[in-house]
Amino acid sequence: MDVLDLTRLQFAVVTIYHYFFVPLSISLAAVAAGLEIAWLRTRRERYLDLTKFVGKLLIVTFAVGVVTGLVQEFQFGMGWSAFAKFYGDVFGPTLAIEGMLAFFLEATFLALWYFGWDRLPRLLHAATIVIVSLGTVLSAFIILAANSFMQNPIAYALDPTTGRARLTSFHELLLNKVNLAAFPHTLAGAAMVGGALLLAIAVWRLAAEPAHRTLARLGAWLMVAGGAMTALTGDHLGKVITEVQPMKMAAAEALYETTKGAPFSIVTTGPPFPSFSLDIPWLLSILAKGSPGATVQGLDDLQAQYAAQYGPGSYIPMIPVAFWTFRLMIGAGMLAAAIAAYYLWRTRKNRDAPTWLTRWLPLIPVLPAAANTLGWIFTETARQPWIAFGISKVADGISPGLTSGEVLASLIGFTVVYGVLAVAWFRVIRHVSRQPLHPAETPSEDSAEPAPVY
Amino acid sequence: MITFWFWIVVLAWVLFFVLEGFDFGVGVLEPLLGRDDHERGAIVRTIGPFWDGNEVWLVAAIGVTFAAFPAWYSALLSGLYLPMAGLLLLLAVRGVTLEFRGKGPDAAWRRRCDLFLALSSGAIVLLWGALLAVFVQGLALGPDGSVRGGGLSRSLDPILTPAAALGAAAALFAALLLGATFLALRTTGPVRRRARTLARWLGTGGAAVLVLAGIAMSSRLVLAAAAISLAAGMLARNGREALAFATTALAVAGAVVAVLTAHGHVVLPSTLNDSWSLTMTAAAATPTALTLLTEFGVVILPGVLAYQAFSYVVFRRRVASERVPS
Numbered sequence: 001m002d003v004l005d006l007t008r009l010q011f012a013v014v015t016i017y018h019y020f021f022v023p024l025s026i027s028l029a030a031v032a033a034g035l036e037i038a039w040l041r042t043r044r045e046r047y048l049d050l051t052k053f054v055g056k057l058l059i060v061t062f063a064v065g066v067v068t069g070l071v072q073e074f075q076f077g078m079g080w081s082a083f084a085k086f087y088g089d090v091f092g093p094t095l096a097i098e099g100m101l102a103f104f105l106e107a108t109f110l111a112l113w114y115f116g117w118d119r120l121p122r123l124l125h126a127a128t129i130v131i132v133s134l135g136t137v138l139s140a141f142i143i144l145a146a147n148s149f150m151q152n153p154i155a156y157a158l159d160p161t162t163g164r165a166r167l168t169s170f171h172e173l174l175l176n177k178v179n180l181a182a183f184p185h186t187l188a189g190a191a192m193v194g195g196a197l198l199l200a201i202a203v204w205r206l207a208a209e210p211a212h213r214t215l216a217r218l219g220a221w222l223m224v225a226g227g228a229m230t231a232l233t234g235d236h237l238g239k240v241i242t243e244v245q246p247m248k249m250a251a252a253e254a255l256y257e258t259t260k261g262a263p264f265s266i267v268t269t270g271p272p273f274p275s276f277s278l279d280i281p282w283l284l285s286i287l288a289k290g291s292p293g294a295t296v297q298g299l300d301d302l303q304a305q306y307a308a309q310y311g312p313g314s315y316i317p318m319i320p321v322a323f324w325t326f327r328l329m330i331g332a333g334m335l336a337a338a339i340a341a342y343y344l345w346r347t348r349k350n351r352d353a354p355t356w357l358t359r360w361l362p363l364i365p366v367l368p369a370a371a372n373t374l375g376w377i378f379t380e381t382a383r384q385p386w387i388a389f390g391i392s393k394v395a396d397g398i399s400p401g402l403t404s405g406e407v408l409a410s411l412i413g414f415t416v417v418y419g420v421l422a423v424a425w426f427r428v429i430r431h432v433s434r435q436p437l438h439p440a441e442t443p444s445e446d447s448a449e450p451a452p453v454y
Numbered sequence: 455m456i457t458f459w460f461w462i463v464v465l466a467w468v469l470f471f472v473l474e475g476f477d478f479g480v481g482v483l484e485p486l487l488g489r490d491d492h493e494r495g496a497i498v499r500t501i502g503p504f505w506d507g508n509e510v511w512l513v514a515a516i517g518v519t520f521a522a523f524p525a526w527y528s529a530l531l532s533g534l535y536l537p538m539a540g541l542l543l544l545l546a547v548r549g550v551t552l553e554f555r556g557k558g559p560d561a562a563w564r565r566r567c568d569l570f571l572a573l574s575s576g577a578i579v580l581l582w583g584a585l586l587a588v589f590v591q592g593l594a595l596g597p598d599g600s601v602r603g604g605g606l607s608r609s610l611d612p613i614l615t616p617a618a619a620l621g622a623a624a625a626l627f628a629a630l631l632l633g634a635t636f637l638a639l640r641t642t643g644p645v646r647r648r649a650r651t652l653a654r655w656l657g658t659g660g661a662a663v664l665v666l667a668g669i670a671m672s673s674r675l676v677l678a679a680a681a682i683s684l685a686a687g688m689l690a691r692n693g694r695e696a697l698a699f700a701t702t703a704l705a706v707a708g709a710v711v712a713v714l715t716a717h718g719h720v721v722l723p724s725t726l727n728d729s730w731s732l733t734m735t736a737a738a739a740t741p742t743a744l745t746l747l748t749e750f751g752v753v754i755l756p757g758v759l760a761y762q763a764f765s766y767v768v769f770r771r772r773v774a775s776e777r778v779p780s
Contacts (some may be wrong), residue, residue, distance in 0.1 A: 056557065063553035066506060067546035073516050077531025078538055081600070084531075088524025089743045096521035096747065099513040100754045104762070107510045111503040112765050119768050159740070166740050399532035400600035403608055410539035417543045421550055428557045 003404040004395055007079045010411045012380075014071050016373055017418050021065035023372055026140060026187065027194020027222065028058040029110075029133040036126045046211045049437040052117075053215075055129075056432045057197070059114050064425055066107065068418070073099070079407070083387055083397030090156055090167045091146055098142040105135035140190075141174070141183055148179035150388045151379070152244040158391075165391070178244060181237040188229030189375065192336060192368035195222025199340065201433045203353070203361040209437050217347065220340040223368070227337025230371075234330075235287065242288040245389055246297045247306070247315060248382040251322035253284050258298040261285050266327070315385065322382040329374040336367035455748070456738045459522035460721075462751060464714050466518050468707045470511035471582075472632075475706055476699075477501040477508055479633020481548060481575025482626075485568045487637060487648045488775075491561055494568055496775040498555060500640040503769045505552055507762055509545070514758075521747055525599055526721050526737040533593040533601035534585065535609040541581050548574040576626065583625025584618035590716045591617055592723030595730050628706050631656050631683065635690055635699040643776030650690050653698060657687015675712060679705060 001009070032054045039047035073095060076084045084091070112120065113128040120128065149156075155172035156165040167173065199219030202212035242249045255262060264283035268276070282292035289296065299316055306315040343361065346353045353361075383389055387397045480501050488494030520527040531538055547570055555567035593612055594601050601608060612618070634656060637649035664680035667673075682705040689698035717723055721737055724730035738744070 060553060060557060063506075063550055066509065067549040070509070070513060070545060071542045073513055073520075074531055074538055074542055077516075077520065077527045078535050079532075081528035081532035084520065084528045085524050085599075088520060088527070089739050092517075092521030092524050092527070092739060093743050093746050093750075096514070096517035097750050097754075099510065099517040100751065100758060103513050104507065104510050104758045107506040108758075108762055108765050111506055112768060115503040116768060167743055167746065170746050399528070399535070400598060401596075401602045401608065402532060402535060403603070403605055405605040406535050406539075406609055409536060409606060413539060413543050417546060421546065424550060424554055427559070428554050431559045432557055 001404070003402055003407055004398055006404055006407040006411060007398055007402065008394065010407055010414065011075060011079060012377075013411065014068065014075065014414055014418070016376065017422075018065065018068040018072060019372060019376060020369060021061050021068065022140075023186075023190030023193045024061045024197060025058065025065045026133075026136045026190040028054055028061060028197075029106075029129065029136050030191075031194060031198065031218070031222075032058055033126070033129045033133045036129055040122060040126055045438070046214060049211060050215055053432075053437055054198070055114055057201075057429060059110065060425065060428050060432065062106075062110060064421055067421075069103075071414075077399075079399055079402065080387075080397045081399040083392065086164050086392060086397070087149075087388060088164070090149055090165050090173065093167065093170070094142060094146040094149075094173070098139055098146075102135045102139035102142060106132050106139065109135065137187070140186055141179070144183050144186060145174045145176060145179045147379075148176040148182060149173060150386075151182075151241070151383060152176055152178045153388050153391050165388075177240055178237075181233065181240045185230060185233035185237050188226045188233055189333070189368065189372045191222045191226035192230065192333065193365060193372060195219040195226060195340070196336060196365040196368045199223065199343070200362045200364050201429075203358050205433055206358070211437050213347075217344065220344045220347075223340035223364075224337055224344065226368075227333060227340070230333055230337075238287050239290060242296075245383065247299070247302045247317065248322070248379075249284075249288050250297060250299045250302060251317050251319055251382045252326040252378070253296075254299075254319050254323045255284065255296060256299045258295060258301045259285075260295045261293050262288075262296040268323070310390070313385070317382045317384040322378060325374040325378040325381070329371050329378060332367045332374065333371035336364060336371065339364060339367075455741065455744045456522075456734055459518075459738070459744055459747065460734055462755075463515065463518050463522060464711060466511060466515035467714060468710045470508070470515045471710045472703045472706050473508035473511055474505070475579075475629050476632040476636040476703070477505045478575045478579050479629035479631070480637060481552075481571050481633075482579065482630060483572075483633045483637065483649070483652070485572045487634075487645055487652065488568075489644070491564060492777060493645055493775045494564070495556065496641060496643075496773045497637065497645060498552065498571075499773045500637060502552070503765060505549070507765065509549065512545075518747075518751075522739055522744060523721065523734070523737040524739055526732060529593065529595060529599045529601075529722055529732055529737075530589075533595070533609060534588065534612060536606060537581060537585060537609065537613050541578065541585075544574045544578045544581070548578060575629075579625050579629040580622040581613070583622035584613040585621075586625065586710075586713050587615075587618045587621030588612045589722070590713055591615070592725045592731070594726050595722065595724035595732065596726065597730050599730075599732060624709075627656070627660055628702070628709070631660065631686060631702050632699070632706060635686060635695065635702050638690055639695040639699050640772055641775050642772045643774055645775035646772075650693070650695070653690035654687050657683050657685075657690060657698075659687075661687065679709070 032051055035047050035051040035054060039051055076091065109128045109131045113125065113132060116125055116128065154176055155167060155169045157168050159166045196219065198215050202216035202219060206212045206216065238249065253262065253264060254268070261282050262284035263279040263281045264287060266278045266280065285294040285296055286292055288294065303315055307313065343353055343357060346357065385393050385395070387394045480497060484494055484497045488497045516527070551567040551571045551574070555564055555571070558564060558567065594603070596602055603611070631653065634649045634653040638646055638653055641649065661680045661684035664676055664683055668676035668680055682701055686698045686701045689701060719734045720731045721734050722732040
């Protein structure tokens with residue numbers, strides 16, 4: 001592998017890893033805020049216990065999100081300094097404002113909330129977690145705006161003297177139509193994975209803690225609602241992407257020829273296997289353009305068009321990756337939502353879920369987490385060869401002078417350390433979940449948790 | 455406008471090094487000043503509510519550097535690729551041990567976290583010290599603002615110099631003094647006693663070394679640092695803990711300002727050719743971006759300072775390190 005591929009791989013590894021913890025933090029913060037408000041309104045002890053429990057999951061997850069998010073802030077300069085310089089005017093302020101506006105809020109108020117149970121008046125205490133939750137959502141919005149620029153560059157002008165992108169309007173940058181479509185889709189995906197974690201833990205601990213029933217059903221509802229929202233918002237996002245990056249949607253279906261009334265295949269096999277395709281007629285046209293008879297542009301036509309527009313070269317992304325990540329994303333997400341809906345049905349009116357279901361449910365977070373990851377792999381790889389669509393290629397963004405030895409060394413370092421962190425995170429989550437929800441002794445003076453803490 | 459943003463960048467770095475400086479110092483001192491699990495827990499609790507907010511100043515500092523001076527950000531981070539990657543890994547380990555320590559299964563888990571906390575905190579401080587020395591010394595910047603070279607040595611060589619070693623030693627000393635005075639200020643009981651003693655010995659001992667170094671290098675800055683170190687040591691001895699901490703913090707702030715303004719309008723000197731050095735104007739973003747940053751920064755940053763100050767007020771009570779008789 002050359003230095004470019006290594007640097008891309010490293011970016012993928014650290015970003016995908018970071019993104020396991022981001023949607024969890026977004027949804028757990030919102031759930032903790034909701035539970036604390038429920039406690040304030042009803043004064044039911046069960047809600048207080050669950051708030052504190054979700055708070056522990058949140059703080060452990062948030063910590064990993066913070067330290068891996070820091071890496072993102074540095075990555076653009078370390079590995080992609082040519083891109084950082086070219087695009088610094090657009091991306092720099094976006095990152096800086098995200099840090100100042102959202103990240104500070106999250107970090108400071110999460111600490112105030114977590115350690116402040118006996119230091120702050122109740123309403124102010126509840127306000128701190130609401131602020132954390134708003135901070136996470138704001139963070140997501142601003143970061144997605146930066147990514148949306150790469151998908152659909154707007155609100156910039158190329159400076160004739162420096163050749164760099166110059167920001168022309170920040171609010172236009174934020175209100176990029178890709179962002180307006182991707183933001184709700186991302187939040188819905190976050191709700192699913194957070195809901196899945198709560199469902200998994202609650203079902204696992206249900207026998208020991210009857211109060212977990214509330215959490216299990218809440219988690220399942222989040223998954224079902226999130227699943228419905230991902231479908232609706234995903235449909236809209238698909239249409240926007242067809243408009244701004246027709247190549248991406250053509251790659252998602254491996255549609256080589258421009259087709260009127262294009263079908264969508266559920267599975268396809270090719271050599272070395274016998275050719276087979278299970279198609280749903282007209283579905284691709286509906287997904288892409290909203291009408292069964294609409295014409296969807298094919299890869300070959302788009303390639304010819306881009307070669308004429310941007311010069312010779314291949315503008316076709318990796319087709320099998322685009323094809324399968326897109327399908328598996330939808331499949332994993334919808335399967336997760338269906339399982340959650342089935343759980344809700346079987347546990348209606350205080351019934352118990354069947355044993356086979358509760359035995360397998362603790363594995364449920366794998367599905368929405370996979371869907372989120374596959375979605376991002378699709379979004380980013382099917383934009384290739386562009387780093388910012390139509391204006392800058394990935395190969396032009398890498399830091400000049402960077403050596404493959406350096407990137408290989410850092411890639412190994414990140415992989416090893418991140419692997420250890422994942423194991424530690426899992427062990428802590430497991431241990432925290434095993435603790436009794438309602439502590440027998442009252443918490444000590446200086447801590448939010450029963451002794452021994454720290 | 456460019457100068458204004460340069461000073462905002464300096465301010466963000468100063469706040470990062472002062473605020474995280476003390477919690478790095480506390481991290482190194484945790485297994486040394488805490489004799490048992492209970493005392494070590496108390497030490498971690500002094501920074502528990504703060505370290506994360508402090509670390510966001512690094513996000514802010516690097517983010518503002520990127521936003522206001524994209525070429526400076528690009529040259530520093532790509533030219534110092536491996537040290538920066540190492541720093542990020544160490545910060546990851548440290549942040550996670552701080553947060554996971556109290557939530558693991560048993561005492562062995564906590565002991566392992568203590569060890570990783572101290573080692574990673576110490577390594578981070580040493581690395582930052584070396585990096586700050588490189589900020590002053592400069593990098594082998596070519597005409598395009600990039601550092602060329604082969605293999606791992608391209609970005610490792612800059613931190614393997616005598617100046618970088620001095621920077622590392624100075625940073626460790628500063629972080630230990632900050633950490634010791636902070637612990638003396640924030641605890642009661644045996645940890646407070648030990649922290650005071652350590653601050654006293656570090657302050658006076660450090661002053662002696664610094665005086666010799668200052669004379670040898672005939673540097674007024676180093677002699678000033680010696681005077682401050684002595685003052686902090688004496689203040690800690692006399693029980694003026696808040697003043698001892700404030701003095702040390704002020705000295706660290708001064709040192710960071712001195713590093714970042716060492717070459718006036720040159721933000722990063724080239725060691726190859728003076729004309730390839732990166733100047734403030736050449737590194738700056740366009741006026742549009744700076745105006746946008748100003749509009750947001752003027753509103754947001756005072757708010758951040760206010761609510762962070764509020765969190766220090768909420769958690770102002772000292773942490774007890776003595777055992778409560780049961």
